[in-house]
Amino acid sequence: MSGPSGVGKGTVCANLRHRMPELIYSVSATTRHPRQGEINGINYFFKSREQFQDMIANDALLEWAEYVGNYYGTPRDFVDRTLASGKDIILEIEVQGALKVKQKFPEGVFIFLMPPSLEELRQRITGRGTENADVIDHRMSVAVEEMNLLRHYDYAVVNDEIDAACHRIQSIITAEHCQAKRILADMPQLPAASEKA
Ligand SMILES: Nc1nc2c(ncn2[C@@H]2O[C@H](COP(=O)(O)OP(=O)(O)O)[C@@H](O)[C@H]2O)c(=O)[nH]1
Numbered sequence: 001m002s003g004p005s006g007v008g009k010g011t012v013c014a015n016l017r018h019r020m021p022e023l024i025y026s027v028s029a030t031t032r033h034p035r036q037g038e039i040n041g042i043n044y045f046f047k048s049r050e051q052f053q054d055m056i057a058n059d060a061l062l063e064w065a066e067y068v069g070n071y072y073g074t075p076r077d078f079v080d081r082t083l084a085s086g087k088d089i090i091l092e093i094e095v096q097g098a099l100k101v102k103q104k105f106p107e108g109v110f111i112f113l114m115p116p117s118l119e120e121l122r123q124r125i126t127g128r129g130t131e132n133a134d135v136i137d138h139r140m141s142v143a144v145e146e147m148n149l150l151r152h153y154d155y156a157v158v159n160d161e162i163d164a165a166c167h168r169i170q171s172i173i174t175a176e177h178c179q180a181k182r183i184l185a186d187m188p189q190l191p192a193a194s195e196k197a
């Protein structure tokens with residue numbers, strides 16, 4: 001899942017945790033400083049630039065990107081282990097990273113969370129009170145670039161109202177699980193049997 005800063009990704013994911021407790025969430029590494037209330041290992045793994053560069057050098061990241069002056073990346077091991085256990089994992093990452101994940105996992109489901117308007121987006125980032133005015137301006141200009149990449153995503157969900165947006169995402173995930181090709185992929189014998197019939 002991607003979406004501009006302040007659109008409500010964190011809020012939506014927190015709500016989805018209650019609706020779909022079976023989903024697993026990837027915890028990213030970042031060089032950004034923790035916001036008030038953020039906990040290392042829960043919200044992010046907070047790293048120095050040197051530590052982050054070591055993770056890159058050790059190929060410990062599935063993808064990484066620089067966003068508004070900081071590095072963000074997805075630890076590879078946790079994603080691999082979760083997928084190997086047959087569970088679904090949500091990555092809440094920005095667009096450059098999502099495009100890299102799409103190259104590696106084209107079967108992934110790519111959802112872009114949209115704001116109802118740019119004015120509302122600015123109000124949400126400002127209202128959150130976690131970034132200064134310069135950073136908000138920078139994030140708003142990146143937001144427009146991010147929305148220009150919407151065509152690479154499978155779904156666009158407008159976060160007008162939290163419950164409605166979460167319901168749409170839940171419907172997308174449920175529908176994806178019901179895709180015949182996914183069900184057939186888990187039943188390798190079935191296509192051959194039906195072809196003979
Ligand atoms: N590529 C990439 N982006 C990430 C990762 N983790 C978080 N991000 C993105 O980095 C951007 C900034 O995140 P953050 O500083 O927490 O700000 P927020 O989106 O306003 O809460 C957001 O678009 C996140 O989705 C990651 O592991 N990889």
Ligand SMILES: Nc1ncnc2c1ncn2[C@@H]1O[C@H](COP(=O)(O)OP(=O)(O)O)[C@@H](O)[C@H]1O
Pocket residue numbers: 003004005006007008009010011012124125127128159160161162
């Ligand atoms: N649907 C919504 N309507 C109104 N405010 C929202 C909505 N979704 C999120 N918010 C608020 O917008 C701000 C940014 O949300 P947040 O989840 O931190 O965004 P993100 O993780 O995308 O940066 C928060 O103050 C949050 O309470």
